[in-house]
Amino acid sequence: MTEPAAFQDIAENLSFLDDWEDRYRYLIELGQALPKLSEAEKSEQNKVNGCVSQVWLSAETAQRDGQTVLTYRGESDAMIVQGLVAILLALYSGRPASDIAETDAIAIFDKLGLREHLTAQRSNGLVAMVNRIRAEGQALR
Numbered sequence: 098m099t100e101p102a103a104f105q106d107i108a109e110n111l112s113f114l115d116d117w118e119d120r121y122r123y124l125i126e127l128g129q130a131l132p133k134l135s136e137a138e139k140s141e142q143n144k145v146n147g148c149v150s151q152v153w154l155s156a157e158t159a160q161r162d163g164q165t166v167l168t169y170r171g172e173s174d175a176m177i178v179q180g181l182v183a184i185l186l187a188l189y190s191g192r193p194a195s196d197i198a199e200t201d202a203i204a205i206f207d208k209l210g211l212r213e214h215l216t217a218q219r220s221n222g223l224v225a226m227v228n229r230i231r232a233e234g235q236a237l238r
Contacts, residue, residue, distance in 0.1 A: 100205070103187040108209055111116055119215045130181050144215040146224030149218045152182065154226065155226025155231055165237045169230070177215075185209075189230050194214035197234030203226045212236040 100108070107127065114120045134143075138155040145152040151174040156167050169190040171182040188205065189197050203224060206212050211222050 100200075101192065104166070107184055107187055111209055111211070119162060120211075120214070121177060124184075125176045126180070127183035128173070128176055128179030129228060131172065131179065131186070132170065134170055138170065139172070139221065139224070143227055145226050147228075148173075148178070148222035150178045150222065150224050152178060152222065152226060154182075154229060156230075158194075158237065161193070165220075166193050167197055167230075167237065168192060171226075178219060178222060181219070182226070184224075185226055185230065189234075194234040194237035198231055199234075200231070202230075 110123060111120060114123055134153055134155060139153050143153040143155045145154055145156075152171065153173075154169055154171045156169050159166050159168065166169055167190070169186050173179040173182050184206075185202060188200065188202055204211070206223065211224065215223065
């Protein structure tokens with residue numbers, strides 16, 4: 098399955114950044130570019146369990162070509178995690194539920210070398226976010 102263009106752009110930009118300080122700066126920039134969630138979206142229902150930092154993911158569903166499509170918005174109170182949220186949104190948002198359920202972001206992040214310098218807590222939080230998104234896709238396929 099082909100990744101969305103927004104994610105491909107991020108992956109390409111990351112490929113040019115060998116230094117981890119530059120990669121962290123890029124993650125922070127991606128996170129800063131995300132629109133903020135409303136206070137109503139920062140609900141317990143949208144909160145991602147398993148993250149040390151606060152993370153909220155809000156999903157909207159729509160029908161397109163006979164498939165349920167999920168569009169995500171997200172936010173975190175931690176700058177680097179906010180960048181990880183931005184990458185996950187670029188990968189998953191606006192895609193059919195079946196594609197979301199089948200897309201293993203952890204394997205993609207590993208291939209890009211994005212998890213090797215994350216702390217164990219951030220890595221666990223990333224897994225929690227991916228599991229949540231994929232479970233929602235699975236439930237709506």
